[in-house]
Amino acid sequence: MAHLRGLRPQDLRALWPDLPLDDRMARRIQARLIWRDADDLEGVPGLSRAAARELLRRGRTTRLAVVERQSSQVDPFVKYLFRAGDGQVFEAVRIPLERPRWSVCVSSQVGCALGCVFCETGRLGFTRNLQAWEMVEQVLTIRREGPERPVTGVVFQGQGEPLQNYDNVIRAAEVLRDPCGARVRGDRITISTAGVLPMIERYTDEGHPYRLILSLTSAIPEKRARLMPIGQAFAVPDLMDAMRRHAARHGGPVHVAWVLMAGVNTGPEEAHALARLLAGTAVRVSVIDVNDLTGRFRRASDEERGTFLSALAAEGLPFVRRYSGGPDIHAACGMLAARRA
Numbered sequence: 001m002a003h004l005r006g007l008r009p010q011d012l013r014a015l016w017p018d019l020p021l022d023d024r025m026a027r028r029i030q031a032r033l034i035w036r037d038a039d040d041l042e043g044v045p046g047l048s049r050a051a052a053r054e055l056l057r058r059g060r061t062t063r064l065a066v067v068e069r070q071s072s073q074v075d076p077f078v079k080y081l082f083r084a085g086d087g088q089v090f091e092a093v094r095i096p097l098e099r100p101r102w103s104v105c106v107s108s109q110v111g112c113a114l115g116c117v118f119c120e121t122g123r124l125g126f127t128r129n130l131q132a133w134e135m136v137e138q139v140l141t142i143r144r145e146g147p148e149r150p151v152t153g154v155v156f157q158g159q160g161e162p163l164q165n166y167d168n169v170i171r172a173a174e175v176l177r178d179p180c181g182a183r184v185r186g187d188r189i190t191i192s193t194a195g196v197l198p199m200i201e202r203y204t205d206e207g208h209p210y211r212l213i214l215s216l217t218s219a220i221p222e223k224r225a226r227l228m229p230i231g232q233a234f235a236v237p238d239l240m241d242a243m244r245r246h247a248a249r250h251g252g253p254v255h256v257a258w259v260l261m262a263g264v265n266t267g268p269e270e271a272h273a274l275a276r277l278l279a280g281t282a283v284r285v286s287v288i289d290v291n292d293l294t295g296r297f298r299r300a301s302d303e304e305r306g307t308f309l310s311a312l313a314a315e316g317l318p319f320v321r322r323y324s325g326g327p328d329i330h331a332a333c334g335m336l337a338a339r340r341a
């Protein structure tokens with residue numbers, strides 16, 4: 001049975017052409033269920049009681065259960081543990097932005113098949129893809145529970161590889177962006193990928209407005225393949241060509257994320273390899289400290305990190321240091337494991 005919060009207005013009409021739903025009515029219905037976050041269709045102008053009953057009979061409006069909320073003592077991050085109807089659990093993180101606003105880091109899968117060696121989610125293995133409504137609902141729950149700030153950003157960077165759940169992630173992003181949905185601007189929605197090359201190509205061809213960021217983490221192919229096994233399937237230069245093509249079509253620089261690990265990918269040879277790879281390309285490198293619960297990978301010291309950032313600067317590579325918050329509640333990048341504390 002379709003879940004109504006995983007549908008755009010045009011999906012609603014296409015799904016049930018026998019119901020009296022013109023475009024305006026479909027938009028009113030989705031605005032009631034998603035933007036207004038209601039479970040009923042009371043007061044939707046022009047919708048008969050019989051049609052409202054029939055819609056709610058054919059489609060679901062169930063919610064995710066919030067199993068746990070953990071607030072960081074270090075910063076205003078909150079980690080949510082959700083449980084779906086089939087008992088599967090997954091996490092989302094409420095991220096405070098300046099001004100003040102919320103951004104939500106959303107999970108796209110239960111677990112992940114890609115097995116990046118520094119990532120807690122990767123150690124879980126893959127269980128299943130999340131449906132579009134399960135991603136939308138992560139955002140709606142966090143919005144509902146933090147009404148003092150608007151949700152203005154969404155990043156598909158929680159558990160899972162978004163491009164391995166492509167159709168559902170794109171559908172969720174479209175619902176979140178829709179004026180009847182969560183009204184998050186397309187350029188404030190980010191999809192982060194470990195580098196599923198054919199899906200990057202498809203994403204570019206389809207011309208979506210969302211920002212795409214490649215988690216590169218090493219520009220040296222053999223090392224990257226050891227850290228991120230998907231690197232064995234897709235070569236670094238091919239990935240970079242695909243990201244360049246995406247940036248040319250989408251506009252803006254190539255976005256690259258770099259999970260910084262002490263003694264692993266902080267050397268000048270990495271900065272140099274990255275510069276060679278990106279020669280002549282506008283780029284922005286987001287540097288994020290590793291968060292490895294096992295202790296196998298350690299954060300770089302201030303000095304080691306500073307040396308790497310200086311090497312990036314010397315190579316002419318613009319970078320931004322991303323703060324990955326909530327370390328005390330295991331909410332930081334790479335720490336989402338969907339376990340109760």
Ligand code: SF4
Pocket residue numbers: 112113114115116119120121122123158159160161194334
């Ligand atoms: S870093 Fe991302 S792609 Fe890699 S294992 Fe973790 S969740 Fe999966």
